[in-house]
Amino acid sequence: MRILVISDIHANYTALEAVLKDAGAVDETWCLGDLVGYGPDPNAVIEEVRDIANLTCLLGNHDVAVIGKIPFEAFNGDARRTLEYHEKVLTADNMNFLRSLPSNLKVREDASLVHGSPRDSVWEYILNTLSARLNFDHFTTPWCMVGHSHLQCMFRLDERTDRVTLEPVRAGDRVQLKPRLIMNPGSVGQPRDRDPRAAYAIYDSTEKIWEPRRAAYDIPEVQKRIREVGLPEKHAIRIAEGW
Numbered sequence: 409m410r411i412l413v414i415s416d417i418h419a420n421y422t423a424l425e426a427v428l429k430d431a432g433a434v435d436e437t438w439c440l441g442d443l444v445g446y447g448p449d450p451n452a453v454i455e456e457v458r459d460i461a462n463l464t465c466l467l468g469n470h471d472v473a474v475i476g477k478i479p480f481e482a483f484n485g486d487a488r489r490t491l492e493y494h495e496k497v498l499t500a501d502n503m504n505f506l507r508s509l510p511s512n513l514k515v516r517e518d519a520s521l522v523h524g525s526p527r528d529s530v531w532e533y534i535l536n537t538l539s540a541r542l543n544f545d546h547f548t549t550p551w552c553m554v555g556h557s558h559l560q561c562m563f564r565l566d567e568r569t570d571r572v573t574l575e576p577v578r579a580g581d582r583v584q585l586k587p588r589l590i591m592n593p594g595s596v597g598q599p600r601d602r603d604p605r606a607a608y609a610i611y612d613s614t615e616k617i618w619e620p621r622r623a624a625y626d627i628p629e630v631q632k633r634i635r636e637v638g639l640p641e642k643h644a645i646r647i648a649e650g651w
Contacts, residue, residue: 415555420597441468560594
């Protein structure tokens with residue numbers, strides 16, 4: 409099957425639309441969480457995701473917060489301001505959709521799916537080989553797909569030597585998967601790897617191939633809407649610079 413893997417949309421509807429168009433027809437979509445936070449379009453994003461056929465969707469930490477299960481005080485000031493705005497404007501139906509989603513690790517075929525990490529599904533970032541190594545002990549599938557860090561990357565565990573390496577990943581590469589791996593599709597709505605294009609991945613579950621991809625979108629248009637609704641200027645600046 410051809411599976412679209414997305415994460416960290418962060419209320420950026422324009423970026424999500426670009427990814428869906430760029431990906432083309434898929435058999436399933438796996439969303440690793442954080443539909444809300446940072447961006448100007450929480451309702452449009454959730455409504456678009458709700459309509460996706462054959463969807464598996466998890467909660468991210470911003471989603472968990474906006475439905476009242478994490479205090480806003482746990483976030484920095486700019487992120488908190490946006491969550492407060494999203495809490496005010498989200499419709500009841502969209503809130504109920506978020507409340508219906510799981511936050512814990514979910515297994516689909518050969519893959520474990522989680523927002524943060526297998527060890528801490530909501531909060532932990534897998535940013536380096538040390539944090540990756542600690543997490544390989546917390547899932548049993550050949551590979552695990554994570555979001556949260558907004559970095560399009562892949563960690564490989566050599567079980568013979570018990571060493572983890574950060575594998576080079578380039579958009580458009582088709583990576584033949586071999587156990588064991590942790591893969592991050594990157595962020596749709598707010599990449600942080602100095603490439604501002606929307607990030608995602610295509611997973612071929614039959615051939616066991618992972619293809620990280622990027623999609624360009626109209627960033628100035630999103631920046632304009634961030635400013636129009638009075639969200640922090642930092643959120644507008646960073647989507648243009650990819651940090």
